Amino acid sequence: MSLDLFLNQVVPVRQKLFRFAYRLLGNEEDAQDITQDALMKVWSQQEKMPELQNMEAWCMRITRNLALDKIKSRKYRLADELDRAGEVPSAQHSPHTMAEKNDVMVKVRRIIHELPEKYRTIIQLRDMDGYSYQEIADILELDMNDVKVNLHRARKAVREKLQNIQVYGL
Amino acid sequence: MDYNHIIALLDRYWEGETTLEEEALLRRFFSEPHADMPEPLQEAAPLFGFFREEIEQEQALEERLPEPRLPAEASPARVVPLSPFRHWMKYAAVLLMAVGMGYAMKQHQRQETKVHIAEIRQQKEEEETRMAYLETKKALQLLAKNLNKGTEKMQKLAYFNEATGLITGTN
Structure with a gap:
């Protein structure tokens, strides 16, 4: 090269x-x-x-x-992603709305953070980076069907927890 | 606004059946505020909001990403002629090592010679000791032999003395 x-x-x-x-x-x-x-x-x-x-x-x-x-x-200590919750931009909304929004964001962040690494990575590669199933399979050295199955399971897990937030505020 | 299409898309999204284009459409939809969103959409809104905020934060971090250090070929190395005396410490170290090794070998040889001499001396001493022992043994054997020779004469002398005593005593 x-x-x-x-x-x-x-x-x-x-x-x-x-x-x-x-x-x-x-x-x-x-x-x-x-x-x-x-x-x-x-x-x-x-x-x-x-x-x-x-x-x-x-x-x-x-x-x-x-x-x-x-x-x-190095027994790496992963930075607590919740630390970054305060970085959410705070324009356009009232302090109350902003606090509420931050609270929801913290919960969503926690939901994503608590997913198994494979699920989390697949969701991020697909929903944030827009990679195709084949590309994700190449990156993670998985079969394409495994990627689809894992993405489905990951989204399902996220949805269940989002429903809990929606209904119970958990 | 007709939310039915979006709801249908979202259902397919949760099932993992949407295409990249459909997912992009969902992201666009959730990036705008909608006052009267139905419940199924409200449920998904925080997730898409999270994705958007994460991307924005990551883009901010990307701007701080330093320029990459490129491989060595990227900037061809300039050839700088070096004086042979530039690395005098290297030569000094090699010389010192050679001297040290020579000295160590010499010391080793000297030590070996000393040990050899000591061994010879010890052997000689052992030989002398052995010879002295043999000489002493020989002398003692000679003495013992000669001592036995005199015993018979002394016996005769004793008889003579006894006889002399008897004669003297009877007279």
């Missing part, structure tokens, strides 16, 4: 890699490091490039593996 190819095809996806790493690690600096490491790893494995069908998925897979290794090797 020439440097031009790397600059044109790999470097532009680094934002996506960062986002993915950030969701897994919950820490901006570590996500930046993992993104850089992933780029270097892609470069070091450039001989595999001609065989790849989806390079972006491959880069995402490398990023995920690096992030998961980091979590495993």
